Amino acid sequence: MGEFIILKRTCLYFFVFFLVYSSVYGPRVEAWSKEGHAMTCKIAQNLLEPEAAHAVQMLLPDYVNGDLSALCVWPDQVRHWYTYRWTSPLHFIDTPDKACNFKYERDCYDTHGGKDMCVAGAIQNFTNQLSHYRHGTSDRRHNMTEALLFLAHFMGDIHQPMHVGFTSDEGGNTINLRWFRHKSNLHHVWDREIILTAAADYYGKDTSLLQQDIEGNFTDGIWTDDLSSWRDCDNMFTCVNKYAAESINIACKWGYKGVESGNTLSDDYFDSRLSLVMKRIAQGGVRLAMILNRIFGDGQQQEDLMAAT
Numbered sequence: 338m339g340e341f342i343i344l345k346r347t348c349l350y351f352f353v354f355f356l357v358y359s360s361v362y363g364p365r366v367e368a369w370s371k372e373g374h375a376m377t378c379k380i381a382q383n384l385l386e387p388e389a390a391h392a393v394q395m396l397l398p399d400y401v402n403g404d405l406s407a408l409c410v411w412p413d414q415v416r417h418w419y420t421y422r423w424t425s426p427l428h429f430i431d432t433p434d435k436a437c438n439f440k441y442e443r444d445c446y447d448t449h450g451g452k453d454m455c456v457a458g459a460i461q462n463f464t465n466q467l468s469h470y471r472h473g474t475s476d477r478r479h480n481m482t483e484a485l486l487f488l489a490h491f492m493g494d495i496h497q498p499m500h501v502g503f504t505s506d507e508g509g510n511t512i513n514l515r516w517f518r519h520k521s522n523l524h525h526v527w528d529r530e531i532i533l534t535a536a537a538d539y540y541g542k543d544t545s546l547l548q549q550d551i552e553g554n555f556t557d558g559i560w561t562d563d564l565s566s567w568r569d570c571d572n573m574f575t576c577v578n579k580y581a582a583e584s585i586n587i588a589c590k591w592g593y594k595g596v597e598s599g600n601t602l603s604d605d606y607f608d609s610r611l612s613l614v615m616k617r618i619a620q621g622g623v624r625l626a627m628i629l630n631r632i633f634g635d636g637q638q639q640e641d642l643m644a645a646t
């Protein structure tokens with residue numbers, strides 16, 4: 338009897354904890370899941386040239402042993418903390434409902450009208466901050482480690498199609514539905530469900546095998562011929578606009594298409610969207626590496642990259 342009461346009380350504590358936890362971490366969730374971000378960052382780090390690899394190593398805290406992917410989800414963890422609350426709008430872009438396009442001037446601001454406060458503005462901002470690192474001309478007010486983590490994370494976010502979604506449904510967050518048998522929402526399906534279902538169905542839940550399969554597909558596989566066009570980038574403003582436009586385009590054609598609140602999404606949806614999710618993770622990683630190689634490398638390209646911003 339006594340044990341039973343203790344058990345009940347423990348349950349109550351967990352329940353209260355859960356309520357507090359979910360009010361802190363809800364409702365507009367997150368980004369590519371930690372799995373998606375980690376894969377994007379691992380793919381990128383594997384493509385770094387020696388100078389960029391060294392710079393990244395120098396910027397990372399010792400405890401991660403040079404592994405960028407260990408901290409790629411950090412911006413999602415701190416966005417609810419008081420000091421980092423300003424970063425919250427930097428994870429996404431709200432575009433007008435049904436417009437299915439992205440216009441920087443129209444869409445890249447936060448709810449208080451703060452200009453450039455969206456994921457496309459943030460990527461330019463942190464690329465710009467990091468581009469001074471190599472010359473030792475960094476603004477002391479800027480923390481270069483944080484700039485690296487933000488850039489790496491936001492390159493993942495901008496490639497998640499539902500992160501450039503419609504305003505009224507918060508990028509699919511308010512479209513509640515079922516993913517196979519459990520409750521989810523459309524945003525979360527693209528953040529996490531598709532990745533986890535793929536890992537469970539085809540890779541024995543091992544996301545490092547999934548990541549290697551993605552890498553194989555651009556090294557010597559279905560995307561090999563596309564690799565150089567993914568990397569094409571004359572200046573950051575044009576490039577982030579392109580990445581965001583690709584995302585809202587996919588969100589319209591494949592994310593929202595045919596989906597309503599209350600639906601159950603299962604095999605049909607999974608099978609037809611899986612390769613797109615994998616391609617976006619690949620593109621995010623390849624393009625993050627391209628940016629890091631250019632801002633930390635000693636070529637002439639760096640000046641060009643930020644020239645028009």
Ligand SMILES: *[C@@H]1O[C@H](CO)[C@@H](O)[C@H](O)[C@H]1NC(C)=O
Pocket residue numbers: 423427452453454455458459460462463479480
């Ligand atoms: C750029 O970064 C600085 C801090 O490093 C921040 O104050 C500013 O709001 C950021 N702007 C954008 C658009 O990310």
Ligand SMILES: *[C@@H]1O[C@H](CO)[C@@H](O)[C@H](O)[C@H]1NC(C)=O
Pocket residue numbers: 480481482483
């Ligand atoms: C930069 O930011 C990291 C992570 O927030 C922090 O641990 C570190 O102390 C900061 N470095 C400086 C020089 O402020």
Ligand SMILES: *[C@@H]1O[C@H](CO)[C@@H](O)[C@H](O)[C@H]1NC(C)=O
Pocket residue numbers: 547550551554558559612615616
């Ligand atoms: C890689 O390409 C193969 C062959 O087309 C495909 O079956 C597989 O699903 C792809 N894997 C990923 C992770 O994209």
Ligand SMILES: [Zn+2]
Pocket residue numbers: 367368369412413428490494
């Ligand atoms: Zn995010």
